[in-house]
Amino acid sequence: MSQQSKKVLFILPHQNFRDKEYSWIVERLDEAGIVHEVASSHTSEAQGRFGTIVKPDITISFISSGDYDGFIFVGGEGAKEYYAHPDIVKLVINIITTHKVVAAIGLAVPILGYSGLLSNRKVTGPDHIRPEIENTGAFFTGRLIEQDGDIITANGPYATKELAESVVKALECSDEGVKTGRTYLR
Numbered sequence: 001m002s003q004q005s006k007k008v009l010f011i012l013p014h015q016n017f018r019d020k021e022y023s024w025i026v027e028r029l030d031e032a033g034i035v036h037e038v039a040s041s042h043t044s045e046a047q048g049r050f051g052t053i054v055k056p057d058i059t060i061s062f063i064s065s066g067d068y069d070g071f072i073f074v075g076g077e078g079a080k081e082y083y084a085h086p087d088i089v090k091l092v093i094n095i096i097t098t099h100k101v102v103a104a105i106g107l108a109v110p111i112l113g114y115s116g117l118l119s120n121r122k123v124t125g126p127d128h129i130r131p132e133i134e135n136t137g138a139f140f141t142g143r144l145i146e147q148d149g150d151i152i153t154a155n156g157p158y159a160t161k162e163l164a165e166s167v168v169k170a171l172e173c174s175d176e177g178v179k180t181g182r183t184y185l186r
Helices: 019-032 077-082 086-097 106-113 127-134 157-173
Strands: 007-011 015-017 035-040 046-048 070-073 101-105 145-148 151-154
Touching: 007 019, 015 019, 015 077, 019 157, 070 106, 070 157, 077 106, 086 101, 086 106, 101 106, 101 157, 106 127, 106 151, 145 157, 151 157
Parallel strands: 007 035, 007 070, 015 046, 070 101, 101 151
Antiparallel strands: 145 151
8 A cells, every 4th residue: 555545634622722733744744645634623724732723524423444554643732632531432443453553642541541551562752640550551652652552652842753754654554454563663
């Protein structure tokens, strides 16, 4: 499967997402020719902390994980709207169990933890979420970026470009399957 036929879904908080965590990843996906769409809790315009406006394509209740090769959870204070959200928990469980590429950055990392499937996985994120991550059974590394199989996590907005590159590499290799244990970090 070529990069042009890859499709990624951003799960974007409806308010107060980290603008650069979204826009810099979009730029890299565009450079790689990877198609992307946006899901949020509403289809009205989503607004970033610093004013970026994004019109979501679909709401989170209508996501079909089979339609996408990868998923990116964007952080920011607004990401907390998805903590323990039933539709998101169900989605993350499906993504992880079907070995799709999934990435989360900053305050979006705990969203993956609510799936109950981070036990014994290495993840990273901002230091202040460490207790929440460790309570899920995951190993918090505190590194800039971390990949454990098909799960890629990043510490915060300053790790956005590295996360974007890792997602592109993971999608390039996804035909072989990220479940093979290959690492795609730059």
